[in-house]
Amino acid sequence: MSSKHAIPSYLTPPDIGAWGVYLEQIDRVTPYLGSLARWVETMKRPKRILIVDVPIERDDGTVAHFEGYRVQHNTSRGPGKGGVRFHQDVSLSEVMALSAWMTIKNAAVNVPYGGAKGGIRVDPKTLSRAELERMTRRYTSEINIIIGPNKDIPAPDVNTNEQIMAWMMDTYSMNQGSTASGVVTGKPISLGGSLGRHEATGRGVFVVGCEAAGKRGLEIKGARIAVQGFGNVGGVAARLFAAAGAKVVAVQDHAATVVRNSGLDIVALQAYVTQHGSVAGFPDAEQLDDAAQFWGLDCDILVPAALEQQINRDNAAQIKASIVLEGANGPTTPEADDILHDRGILLVPDVIANAGGVTVSYFEWVQDFSSFFWTEDEINSRLTRIMREAFAAVWALAEEKKVSLRTAAFIVGCTRVLQAREMRGLYP
Numbered sequence: 261m262s263s264k265h266a267i268p269s270y271l272t273p274p275d276i277g278a279w280g281v282y283l284e285q286i287d288r289v290t291p292y293l294g295s296l297a298r299w300v301e302t303m304k305r306p307k308r309i310l311i312v313d314v315p316i317e318r319d320d321g322t323v324a325h326f327e328g329y330r331v332q333h334n335t336s337r338g339p340g341k342g343g344v345r346f347h348q349d350v351s352l353s354e355v356m357a358l359s360a361w362m363t364i365k366n367a368a369v370n371v372p373y374g375g376a377k378g379g380i381r382v383d384p385k386t387l388s389r390a391e392l393e394r395m396t397r398r399y400t401s402e403i404n405i406i407i408g409p410n411k412d413i414p415a416p417d418v419n420t421n422e423q424i425m426a427w428m429m430d431t432y433s434m435n436q437g438s439t440a441s442g443v444v445t446g447k448p449i450s451l452g453g454s455l456g457r458h459e460a461t462g463r464g465v466f467v468v469g470c471e472a473a474g475k476r477g478l479e480i481k482g483a484r485i486a487v488q489g490f491g492n493v494g495g496v497a498a499r500l501f502a503a504a505g506a507k508v509v510a511v512q513d514h515a516a517t518v519v520r521n522s523g524l525d526i527v528a529l530q531a532y533v534t535q536h537g538s539v540a541g542f543p544d545a546e547q548l549d550d551a552a553q554f555w556g557l558d559c560d561i562l563v564p565a566a567l568e569q570q571i572n573r574d575n576a577a578q579i580k581a582s583i584v585l586e587g588a589n590g591p592t593t594p595e596a597d598d599i600l601h602d603r604g605i606l607l608v609p610d611v612i613a614n615a616g617g618v619t620v621s622y623f624e625w626v627q628d629f630s631s632f633f634w635t636e637d638e639i640n641s642r643l644t645r646i647m648r649e650a651f652a653a654v655w656a657l658a659e660e661k662k663v664s665l666r667t668a669a670f671i672v673g674c675t676r677v678l679q680a681r682e683m684r685g686l687y688p
C-alpha cells in the first residue's frame with residue numbers, strides 16, 4: 261500500500277488490512293474520474309464510525325464483552341446500507357472496507373443508498389441461542405442512535421440471518437415505540453421480509469456468472485464450478501449452477517474441502533450441512549487434507565464466497581479457472597487481480613457479482629414502506645434484469661476504457677457517488 265494516503269490515526273500502518281486493499285482499488289480508478297477526482301478524498305474517509313462495547317450476561321452468570329462496530333462510509337446518494345457480520349476476526353479495518361465496498365456496489369447497480377456495514381468480533385458458534393439473542397439486542401440498542409429506515413438499514417452478512425434481523429427489528433421497534441419493519445432487510449417473510457431475498461445474492465452471482473460465461477463462450481451445462489464458502493451466498497449459487505446443468509466439483513467451507521470430479525450432489529450436501537454444521541465428512545466425496553489445494557483444482561468457474569483476501573499472491577498463479585466470480589466481498593487482493601489479469605482470467609468483481617442481495621434488500625425496503633408485497637416471479641425477474649444491465653454496462657465500459665471489470669465497476673460507482681457529492685455541495 262502506498263504511503264500517500266492519509267491513514268486515520270485509529271488504524272495502525274503498515275498493516276491496515278482490508279481497508280488498504282480498498283484504498284488501492286480507489287487509486288486505480290482515480291485517473292478515470294476526470295474533474296470528479298477533485299472529490300476522491302471523500303471515498304477514502306468513512307463519514308461516520310461508531311465503536312460500541314457489547315456486554316452480555318452469559319448463561320453461567322458471568323459477563324462477557326464484545327467489540328461492535330457500525331461504519332457509515334458514505335451517504336451522498338441515500339441512507340447507509342450494508343450487512344452485519346458476526347465473526348471472531350471482525351476488525352475496524354474490515355468493517356470500514358466492507359462499508360466502502362457497499363458504497364461502490366450500491367452506486368454501481370444504481371440503488372438509492374450510500375454504503376455502511378457493521379459487525380461484532382465474536383465467534384457466534386460459542387454462544388447459546390439465548391446469548392446470541394442478548395448480544396444482538398444489546399448491539400442493536402448501542403447502534404440505535406445512527407440506524408433507522410431513513411438513516412442506515414442493516415442486513416445479513418457472514419453468520420447473521422433472518423432470525424438475527426428479526427431481533428434487530430424488534431429491538432429497534434421497542435426503542436421507537438412502534439414497529440419499524442424498514443429498519444433492516446433480510447427479515448423473515450412473516451415480518452415484512454421479501455420473497456426471494458434469502459436466495460438473492462446467490463441468484464445474482466449465478467445470473468452474472470452466466471453472462472460472463474457467455475462472453476467467454478463457456479456453456480454452463482457441463483461447466484466445472486468450485487465454490488469456497490457454502491453459506492447463504494455460496495450455497496445458493498452452487499445450487500443454481502447445479503440446477504442449470506453445471507458440475508460443482510468442489511466446495512470448501514471453514515472446516516473442510518470436499519471434491520467430486522463428476523459433480524457433488526448439492527441438494528444432498530446442503531441437507532448434510534444443515535444437520536452437521538459443515539461439509540466435513542460428507543459421504544459422497546473425497547476430502548482434501550490441505551485446504552490450500554482448493555485453489556489449484558481443475559475448474560472453469562471459481563466462486564470465492566467466504567471471506568476477504570482469499571485469492572492473493574500465494575495462490576493466484578495456481579488458479580486453473582477461466583472465470584473468477586466474486587461472491588464474497590473483497591476476496592481478491594490487488595496483487596492477485598494483476599496476476600489473474602496477466603494470465604487472461606476473467607474476474608467478475610464483487611461489487612457487481614454479489615449485488616443481487618442488496619438489490620432485493622432494496623425491493624424489500626420499498627415493499628415495507630408501501631406495505632404492498634410483490635410475487636417471487638416479479639422479484640426474480642426484476643433482479644435478473646438489473647444484474648444483467650449492470651453487468652452489460654460495466655462490460656461495455658471496460659472494453660471502451662481498456663480496463664478490468666473491477667476498475668470499470670469502480671468508475672461507474674465512484675462517478676455516481678462523486679456526482680452526487682458535487683451536486684449536493686459541501687455543508688456548510
Ligand SMILES: NC(=O)c1ccc[n+]([C@@H]2O[C@H](COP(=O)([O-])OP(=O)(O)OC[C@H]3O[C@@H](n4cnc5c(N)ncnc54)[C@H](O)[C@@H]3O)[C@@H](O)[C@H]2O)c1
Binds near residue numbers: 419
Ligand atoms: N448474505 C448476503 O446477502 C451477502 C451479500 C453480498 C455479499 N456477501 C458476502 O458473501 C460472503 C459470504 O457471506 P454469507 O452471507 O454467505 O455468509 P454465511 O455465514 O452464510 O456463509 C459463510 C460461509 O463461508 C465459510 N467460511 C468461513 N470461513 C471460511 C474459511 N476460512 N475458508 C473457507 N470457508 C469459510 C463458512 O463455513 C460458510 O460456509 C461474505 O464475504 C459476505 O460479505 C453476502
